[in-house]
Amino acid sequence: MVKLVVATTVDPASICPAKELLAKPGWQPGPTLDQSIRSFSNGDVRLLEHNKGIVEEDDLDQRWENATGQTVDEVIFLSKHTAVSNRPALTIHPIGVPHLKEGDVPPQGGKPGWAAPPNPRMGPWMILLNKIAESHNLIPEFEITFEATHHGPVTTKPTMFIEIGSTEEYWRRLDAAQVVALLVWEGLGLGGGPPVGNWSRYHMQVFPLYPSNILGSSFG
Template identity: 75%
Template sequence: MAEVGKVPASDMELADSSETKAADDVAATDKVEVTPVTVTITDTVVESSKSTDCKELQQLVPHTVASLSEVDVASPTSEKAPKISESSTPIKSLKNADFRVTVTTRKMVTLIVATTSDPASINPAAALLAMPGWIAGPILPPDIKSFSNKQTRVIQHDRSIVKEDDLDLRWEEATGEVIDEVIFLSRHTAVSNRPALTVHPIGVLHLKDGESPPQGGKPGWAALPNPRIGPWFRLLKKMAEAHGLVPEFEITLEATHHGPITNKPTMFLEIGSTEEYWKRDDAAQVMALLMWEGLGLGGGEAVGNWNSETGKRKVLLGIGGGHYAPRHMDIVLKDDIWVGHLLSGYSLPMEDPTQTKTTPVENYIGGNWRQSIKAAFEATKAAFPGGEILAHLDHKSFKGWQKKAITEFLAEESINVGKPNDFT
């Protein structure tokens, strides 16, 4: 949270407000003398604490100044408006202000989570920590070790990777830092036992209230998908090829599944699919390099930072298909494609109207598929502010009645559908 304190507001404009008698007799565009005020701006994060003038502040936190300049903050309860203390004079504009401010900052950091109980988790973490620049960090209660390097934090616990909930919030509470994203390292299992390196978002969107998720999370929940999923998947494929892991290892996306519960953009990086491959040092090293380069820890530019103001803004929301999302993956392999949630067929439970024992309601398809789609869309939209979310359907995976029901629901929810060429 950033605080703008004791502003000499001689050139500020008062906003119309029933709570401010001084504004009752003054037009909003009239300049008046007012007493110094304190404005608290929430959800603003910058990189350093300093006193600065207005122009410097605008360069330091331009979104903050823009919000104060362009949003009428006369109503302290407005969702978009910065919160103003009860004793403060509401401000409509800071454009003509001449003042100095003090910005109180909280660092934004990436949280990488590993567990010592899983070689496919702790080995990539150990390989990353063997690279330059790491120092020991605080202990996260009760006994979780941490390490720090620039804006990245690695924590190690000894429990199930899918069951340790709210680690992002727990880190924030313990350290005062703000978690920007969470990256989990884990093993991957598959019936085929084929070696694989995978990337995927998490959530258990299709479960009903009261059902117990077998691998963490909570019914109906979808984590915010980490915007790096698409760019890192493409980077992982290039790295794996360069280090000779392909074709032995399959490099693939996975559909959204399992926990743990998180509150910030999240993704899993996994090594599969048997103990022999979970322990492979070359696979662990590639995953470590992915994080090292992807987060810019080696001095290069980080990969996969979302910015709706530059570059392509289209985000794929995958609907249908198998667990490894082959038709969605064909699109994601193209440069500049962003990825949100990927819903496989098992996350879209639909009741066949011809098989229901009760009299079916006309045109109504039962099951939790609507809940899954809506939760996936809302989480993806929140993870990509300003993005254009396009649902991409694996048409061949649906029966006619299923495809009809889904496309009609998407239209009802104003969720746009994209064909492969729409993402180029």
């Protein structure tokens, strides 16, 4: 069972945290998927990098399984976040467009009526994100927010997005990228500690969601 972390080079809020994550020890080059998507391996985590918009690569979980024979148990996307407020924010959210009807055209990926299973780590990771952001002095400048689902790409495994918002100034912030990288590093137990939010039915850790707002915003 492996965990996919997905980043894109065309989004600074995606590739910058990925680079910070890859700068930590233990990573090894992995196979190339579809001749264009690079991968790196660290324990049971696979970091994938592609060159398209983050919502444009559907079915990465199934494609990875078909190419490698490794079963994917969750997917985590790194991305930018946009909001009309332009307020700096760090957000987590599930994905899907279940509100769209057949025949509607999803403006930001996915397919009408579809939603990926929510990644059960989201609750405990909101708490961890708040803790790490505080330790890096990003609070109160950055809002820590649980966001509503509103885009793709299509997956079938438990999935979540982790985003940096809300303008290019913040998408490129090194301290924000470091916070997201550390969230993934600690949250998946890559640093040697236990994973946060172990969500097997035998070891499920139950945490309340960190109080947050639902932003009326969109993926950029």
